């Protein structure tokens with residue numbers, strides 16, 4: 081069945097179906113690689129990931145193209161401050177970005193396209209705009225898009241530009257949200273800046289033209305879905321539409337998907353407020369990648385998420401509860417008799433889970449259906465009514481849930497370990513809490529061998545020794561759980 085999704089362009093919730101009936105063609109604006117990604121960026125990439133995975137559950141294949149902006153105003157400024165050529169400067173942030181996506185369980189796009197590797201396509205597009213009278217060259221050699229040549233300008237962001245000032249120009253990549261001005265397609269070379277020699281003259285592309293050129297190169301003039309953060313709606317996406325549709329006279333993207341901003345502790349995230357966090361900042365505070373993913377997707381994409389540390393702690397516990405529950409369902413010795421009521425509850429939860437995702441990707445209701453089932457199944461397991469068929473049905477549903485939410489598989493220790501290795505290489509260990517450093521010195525093998533020693537101590541009734549081992553592990557952030565199904569340990 082199709083997923084229904086809000087379309088910013090039409091202002092309505094619409095069915096999302098591939099125009100060619102085969103593959104859904106999706107373009108998502110990628111990162112500008114001038115720094116490490118922050119949790120606001122990742123909330124957008126995570127919701128695009130959830131959408132892709134939800135489509136996969138419906139059996140819809142996706143051709144997903146994402147750009148890497150590896151030349152723009154900020155990159156040029158930062159690279160020159162660091163005394164590096166722009167490509168050397170951007171490459172390490174690009175690598176870090178993909179490491180972070182992997183840590184968060186985000187699937188890689190089908191195509192990753194770097195702006196600097198598509199300069200000829202951008203030049204060709206600008207030349208087509210010139211031929212159609214939509215682009216002109218200014219005195220300094222830069223090329224601009226003539227907004228007045230595209231009367232539909234503002235149709236995505238629903239802004240009224242009827243009183244706009246024809247000929248007013250802006251040459252920065254990002255600019256104020258309420259004025260329509262002719263924007264730079266190609267920026268003439270400035271002294272000391274990296275430039276390309278092209279038919280348009282020496283210079284570099286503006287930010288907006290890259291997405292139009294690369295989207296159309298890989299997906300065609302007209303494609304199904306364009307995604308990005310809500311901050312990109314104007315001017316970036318509005319400009320993409322103007323450039324692309326002026327060049328082709330076809331609808332650029334039929335459906336537009338925008339992910340809302342997050343707040344941090346109730347306020348807009350900003351460096352000056354001290355509430356600005358990269359993924360790496362959070363990992364180095366001891367928070368788990370799985371809990372960060374889970375929290376960032378817990379609120380539907382169209383609603384604002386208020387990210388708080390209290391919420392992150394609660395999410396950590398919620399992920400742990402889910403993992404313990406999955407383990408319990410797998411490990412239990414269930415009887416032949418089936419709990420019919422629980423089986424019906426499981427079927428209802430499976431339906432509600434899928435229906436919630438189809439309802440404009442409502443992640444909050446989808447997970448609520450699963451959490452509610454976990455509560456009921458735990459109660460049934462405590463009461464001893466769970467049968468083998470119940471456990472099987474529940475595990476099948478958990479696998480479907482996890483194919484979208486991606487929190488049950490535990491890679492947290494390895495991800496945190498990699499973040500610590502990175503922090504050490506970058507000289508950023510000062511702020512790492514002592515407990516995390518202690519955990520780092522304890523490999524899984526070392527913990528397993530201490531667990532075995534504790535077991536032997538208990539068997540020989542040497543409780544002083546077994547308690548000492550438990551306390552030592554606890555001090556290093558390792559929690560031991562004894563239950564009738566056996567003993568296991570986990571990192572706090």
Ligand SMILES: [Zn+2]
Nearest residue numbers: 109110291316
């Ligand atoms: Zn873009």
